[in-house]
Amino acid sequence: MTPVPKTQYGFVYNTTSGLQLNESLPIPTLKPGQLLLKVEAAGLCHSDLHILYEGLYCGDNYVMGHEIAGTVIKTEQDEAGAYKIGDRVACFGANGCGNCEFCRKGNDNDCPNAFYNWFGLGSDGGYQQYLLVKNPRNLVKIPDNVDFAEAAAITDAALTPYHAIKLAKVNPLTNLLIIGAGGLGTNAIQIARTFGAQITVLDKKQKALDIVKKLDPELKAYTELPEDLAKGSFDVILDLVGAQQTFELSEKYVKSKGIIVPVGLGASKLTFDLSNLALREISLLGSFWGTSQDLVECLELARQGKIKPQLHTISLKELPKAIEQLRNGQYEGRTVLIP
Ligand code: NAD
Ligand code: ZN
Ligand code: ZN
Known part of the structure; x- marks a missing residue:
């Protein structure tokens, strides 16, 4: 196993105190079947602004950031299914349980067990250095020719319109x-x-x-x-x-x-x-995020060069600045934060 520090920095959202940098967040220990990601990139979505400033409720007291790509750095040996240390993965943010009626029918974006337990929306997300993944089914491997920042943006900024376009x-x-x-x-x-x-x-x-x-x-x-x-x-x-x-x-x-x-x-x-x-x-037509299969398909379109997210990257520590720029309309495409 790769040695990891005991603490990390991250941006925690709380409905009363807002978004705050915490320099000593604990890095969780793994239970069987879980794995730890080193967050390599996390996209800033306009939904974050709706939560921070416009009263959109998506749970309380969690690390924000719902467009996440990272590297698997720790697994509970042989228990993490398809993933091994060093794998480059994108998070399926809607975090479906995999077992309910909705998940089994392929509608894991609508999983009732994941409601407000989505990555970075109710449950801890990517505005931190390391992320605990409790259910590795909600990861998808990133093609070699797609970089982490692109993959992060694809998990929502591409996945959401892809799902809507398919639904329509x-x-x-x-x-x-x-x-x-x-x-x-x-x-x-x-x-x-x-x-x-x-x-x-x-x-x-x-x-x-x-x-x-x-x-x-x-x-x-x-x-x-x-x-x-x-x-x-x-x-x-x-x-x-x-x-x-x-x-x-x-x-x-x-x-x-x-x-x-x-x-x-x-x-x-x-x-x-x-x-x-x-x-x-x-x-x-209501349309929420996208399914994990949609994410597989979006990453394949990116591998084929048919989707190339328009983005720029900045350091995660600059998140407050990026949020202000998004609020003021001083951005184009996606801003992706790098821890
Ligand atoms: P963004 O800020 O990157 O882009 C919004 C664009 O809309 C900007 O270019 C802005 O100039 C333009 N715009 C704003 N008001 C306009 C108007 N009145 N007329 C024409 N253009 C206008 O935002 P984003 O991250 O692309 O997110 C877009 C929206 O989608 C947000 O409301 C976000 O919360 C939502 N969202 C929904 C889902 C879902 O599952 N339903 C998922 C992700 C994001
Ligand atoms: Zn979003
Ligand atoms: Zn489910």
Whole structure:
């Protein structure tokens, strides 16, 4: 076994005191079947801001950071199943138990036993140096040509839009609007492209669109939708903001029989125009994170070069600065923290 220190630093979230750096967090001892990861990269998601500043509740008193990639450094000999020391792995954040009805049917993102026990959301996550993995089924090996920072971003910023795009059955005939081209959106575009969709992107920030244009100079990308764009233009709208304003825009521009997927958690409640939704038979599709099989598929798309997360890395100690930048819109793509 690789020797590990007894303590580490990490950022603990508490609903009363907020997010605080703790320089002497204990490193847990392993029980049979568990393993310890050295966290190599952890992505900063906008959901973290909703928790820190907007009252989104995801449990109390845990190390935040739910986009995690790391190296297996310690196992309880022969008990950790498929993993051995030195393996490069991505965490399946939704942390399914593996045994319940939902997990057995392949919907481990909806596992009721994992509710508020998700990595970095209710249970300890990646804003620390070492992470205890109680159930190694929730790890996926990272392909050799995908680096840790990319893998971390893929566990959510790619996985979440991938799941939503699959749920909405996006295909080459789909006229798709993606609202929000940040961490999730920049991956959503690449994923939708592999599904063959006709893509339009909307982001209020020109800098976000500059990145998008680098990904695909031909892409239709706007800070405001063109005035002459007809109502009911899109079969599917992926709302990666989830504010009342973007939801109303989605209601207006989705086709009759179309689908709105409000992935973004920008508003705690949304109101909709029932007559519009009912009379035009619009579907509202809830979509949460992604399944562990979706994560396997996303990492395979990354291995094939079809998903390349747009990101920059900074030291984990700079997390408070990165959070402020995210709050102020001074970032593009994903920020990934390196312990
Ligand atoms: P981000 O901050 O990286 O990106 C958001 C983008 O939306 C930014 O580029 C911003 O300029 C743009 N934007 C904001 N308001 C806008 C508006 N009114 N009109 C047009 N563009 C606008 O955020 P992210 O990390 O990509 O997360 C996006 C959302 O998805 C967040 O609300 C997050 O909580 C949510 N999320 C949900 C799930 C899920 O499982 N449902 C998973 C992960 C993240
Ligand atoms: Zn997230
Ligand atoms: Zn389960």
